[in-house]
Amino acid sequence: xxxxxxxSFEINDNGTAKKITAKPxxxxxVDNVPQSFEIAINGFPRGKIKYGADKWTSNDLIDEKLVKxxxxxxxxxxxxx
Numbered sequence: 001x002x003x004x005x006x007x008s009f010e011i012n013d014n015g016t017a018k019k020i021t022a023k024p025x026x027x028x029x030v031d032n033v034p035q036s037f038e039i040a041i042n043g044f045p046r047g048k049i050k051y052g053a054d055k056w057t058s059n060d061l062i063d064e065k066l067v068k069x070x071x072x073x074x075x076x077x078x079x080x081x
Contacts, residue, residue, distance in 0.1 A: 035051045056070065
């Protein structure tokens with residue numbers, strides 16, 4: 001089921017390649033898209049990212065640019081962008 005697939009991708013963060021893994025949480029689900037994901041960077045757990053107020057946010061990841069890029073990749077995976 002696509003909505004519960006773990007998403008993996010690489011990004012370039014200031015010249016450094018980072019492998020990102022986003023594991024969806026089963027709740028909440030809105031329009032068949034999870035609204036919260038556990039994030040790992042280069043295999044290490046880094047916290048959660050969640051969708052709310054029309055943007056992706058995180059209390060665990062302090063780099064807002066990174067949160068935005070991860071959110072955009074999640075949106076692409078679900079065909080939202």
